Amino acid sequence: MTTVTQARALAGIRVLDCSEPQGHFTGKLLAGLGADVIQIEPPGGSAGRSIGPFLDDQPGLERSLYWWHYAGGKRSVVLDLFSDDGLDVFLQMAESADVVLETWQPGRDRPFDPLALAEHVPELVVLSLTPFGQTGPWRDFAWSDAVGLALGGPMGSCGYDNIPGTPPIRPTEHHASHIAGYYAATGVCAALYERQSSGLGQHLDVSMHECMGFTIESSAPWALYEQHPLIRQAGRHAGPQPTEPWQYPTADGRLINIFGMPRSEASWLSLVGFIQSKGMGEHLSDVELLDGRKRQLGLQQPSVAMMLADIAEFIAANEAEEIYAGAQAAGAAWSIIRTPDECLSDEHWHARGFFVDVEHEEHGRTVTFPGAPYVLSETPWQHGRRAPLLGEHTSELLCAELGLSTEELGMLVAAGVAQ
Numbered sequence: 472m473t474t475v476t477q478a479r480a481l482a483g484i485r486v487l488d489c490s491e492p493q494g495h496f497t498g499k500l501l502a503g504l505g506a507d508v509i510q511i512e513p514p515g516g517s518a519g520r521s522i523g524p525f526l527d528d529q530p531g532l533e534r535s536l537y538w539w540h541y542a543g544g545k546r547s548v549v550l551d552l553f554s555d556d557g558l559d560v561f562l563q564m565a566e567s568a569d570v571v572l573e574t575w576q577p578g579r580d581r582p583f584d585p586l587a588l589a590e591h592v593p594e595l596v597v598l599s600l601t602p603f604g605q606t607g608p609w610r611d612f613a614w615s616d617a618v619g620l621a622l623g624g625p626m627g628s629c630g631y632d633n634i635p636g637t638p639p640i641r642p643t644e645h646h647a648s649h650i651a652g653y654y655a656a657t658g659v660c661a662a663l664y665e666r667q668s669s670g671l672g673q674h675l676d677v678s679m680h681e682c683m684g685f686t687i688e689s690s691a692p693w694a695l696y697e698q699h700p701l702i703r704q705a706g707r708h709a710g711p712q713p714t715e716p717w718q719y720p721t722a723d724g725r726l727i728n729i730f731g732m733p734r735s736e737a738s739w740l741s742l743v744g745f746i747q748s749k750g751m752g753e754h755l756s757d758v759e760l761l762d763g764r765k766r767q768l769g770l771q772q773p774s775v776a777m778m779l780a781d782i783a784e785f786i787a788a789n790e791a792e793e794i795y796a797g798a799q800a801a802g803a804a805w806s807i808i809r810t811p812d813e814c815l816s817d818e819h820w821h822a823r824g825f826f827v828d829v830e831h832e833e834h835g836r837t838v839t840f841p842g843a844p845y846v847l848s849e850t851p852w853q854h855g856r857r858a859p860l861l862g863e864h865t866s867e868l869l870c871a872e873l874g875l876s877t878e879e880l881g882m883l884v885a886a887g888v889a890q
Contacts, residue, residue, distance in 0.1 A: 479505020480850035484663065486570040487511055487561070488545065489552065492519050493614075493679065494574040494600045495541035496645070496652035501570070501659060502544035503843065503852040509868060510545045511552065511561065514890055516861045517542075526834065532861055533833070540840060543829065544855030548869065549862035549890035552582035557888045562591070563873060569672075570596045570659055577601065578611035589674040596662040596672040600655045604678030614679070619647035623683020628690045630703035632713060639703060650686055651679040706808075715775065718808065719783050725791040726808040729782065729798075732766045738802035739766065745797040751785045754778065827854045862890040 481504040488498040489511045502508040510517065522537040523530065551557040561582075565571060571588060575581035577599075585605075589597040599605060602614035620626040620641045630639040655677045662673055684691070690709055693699050701709040706718045706728060718726050733739045739760070746752035754777045760766045765774055786794055791807045798805035820826060827842040843852040869875045869889065883889035 478850050479853070480847060481506040481660075481663075482850075484570065485509065485568045486572060486659075487564060487568045488572045490572050490574040490600065491517070492522065492541075492645075493602075493616075493648045493651070494572055494655070495519055496648050497598070497600060497655040497659075498545060498572055499541050499543060500652060500656040500844070500852075502855055504660075505850065505853075506570070508545040509564075509864070510542060510547050510859065512547055512549050512861065513553075514549055514551050514887055516549075520861070539831070539838065539858045542858035543840060544853070545859055546864040546868065547859035547862055548865045550865075551888045553580075554886075554888050556883060556886065558582055560869065560873070560875070560883070560889075562588075564868070565592050565595060567873075568592075568595065569663065570598060572598045572600065572655075572659075574600050576603075576611055576614075577605045586674055589672060592672070594666065594670060594672045596659060596666065596675065598655060598659055598675045598677065600651060600677045600679065602678070603680045605676045607678075609680070616645055616647045617641055619651075619679050619683050623647070623680055624687035624690060625683055628687055628701065628703060628709040631705045632703060633705055633716065647679060647683060651677065651682040654682045654685070715779055719786040721786055721791040721794060722788055723790040727786050727791060727794055727798075728806050728808050730804040730806070732763075732778070733801065733803050734763045734767075735802070736761060736763065739763070741801035742798060742803045745801050746782070746785045749785065749789065751788065752781045754781050829854060829857045831857050833860070865889055 481501060484501075484506040486498065486501050486506045486508045488494065488508050490498060498508045498510065516532050517538070519538045519541060520532045520535050521530070522535055524536050525531065526534040526536060550561060552561055565588065571585075573581075573583075573585055585597045585599045589595060601610070602619065603609040603612060617626075621639075625646075626639045626641050628639075629642065631637045655675070658675045658677060662675060666672055688708065690701055693701055693711055697711065699711040701711060702713055703709050704714060705716070707714060707716075717729050719729065721727055733742055743752060743755045746755060757774060757777070759774045760778060765772070766778055767775075795805060795807050814820070817825075823846075825842045826839050828837045828839055830837050838857075840854055842854055845852060866877075866880060869880055869883075870877060875883075880889060
C-alpha cells in the first residue's frame, strides 16, 4: 500500500465526485494531489466498474482493471441521487465539501442543477464536465470518446499518407477524457486558489469538445490564418504540403522515428560519425549538408532526399536499441516506436520511480500502476489507496462524518437509496 509521508497540495480539500467515466480521470488527478475524493456511486455501482479488462479475464464489480486505475485514491459511497432521500443526504454532504464534480448533460435527466447547487453553497466549486458544455446548439448531443476526437479535430489530423485512400484514425481509448481531465483539474485548482481571496466558489463549465479544439497544434493556425487544407501524414504533423517520412524499419523488425536532423554542426558531425563507423552513410559527408538549413526535413531538395536514403539504409541494417543509443549520444532526437507492453520495462521510468505498487488485500496480490503524471518536490502527487470496493465507505462517511444514526442509514439501505 502506498503511504503518505509528505504534505499534499490539496490536503484538506473534499471532492464529491458524481461523475461517470468521462470524469473519472479528473477525480483521479485531484485525489493524487491529496484531495479527499468521494466517488458517489449509484446503487449497483459506477459504470466504470463494468469497463474491462478484468482481473484474470473474469468480469465483476470488484475486478475491473479500468476501475482500479481510475478510482485509485478515492473513497466510495453508494447513494441514489435520483431519490428525494438520497439527494437530501448529498446536499448535506455538499455543505461541508469544497468541490462537486458532475458529468450529466444539461438537457437530460439529472438529479440537481449545478448552477443552483453553486448558489445553494456559495463557497462550493461546482465542476460540470460535459461533452459540449452547458449551452450551445449541441449541448444535448450524444457523445463517445471517438466522437470527441472526431468533432474536435485531433482525429482529422491523424492518419496515413503512405496508403492511398485510408481514412483518419483515432488515438488510444479514453484519450478525449484524459485531455479534458487535465483541463478540468487545472480549472478546479484555479478556482480553489481564487477562493482563498474571495471566499466564494464558482461554477466551472468545461466543454470536452472545446478541450479537443484547444489541442490540435499547428492544424488550427493553418486553418484559421491560411485556410489551407491539411494532409494527414503517418507519424508526423499534418501539414499543407507532403513531407518526407519519419519512420523507418530496423534490422530487428522495429521502427525508428527520426524527428528531424540535429541543427548544430557538432551534433550533425557526431551523428554522421556514428553512422559512418558502421561503414555506411557515404553521402552524409556532402559539404552542402553542413548547412543546418539544408538538412531540415520538408525542404524537398536533392540533398535531403540523398541524406534520407542513406539514413534509411543505415537504420534497416542495424538494430533499434543500438540506433537509439548512438543517435541520442550524438544529440539527434530519434526514438524507438514502442508498443505499450514494451513501456513496462522502461529503465528511465523505473529509475525515476514512476511505477508504484499498490496492495489489493482482498485479492491477496500487489498490483503495479502508473504513478505521478508530474513531480512536485514538496507536495507530491501520489496514487494513494487502492480503488474502493462498492460502498466501502458509505457507513464511515454518512454515520461517522455526516452524523446519520445507524438506524437512519439502515432505513436508507432498506429503501435502496444507499448501500
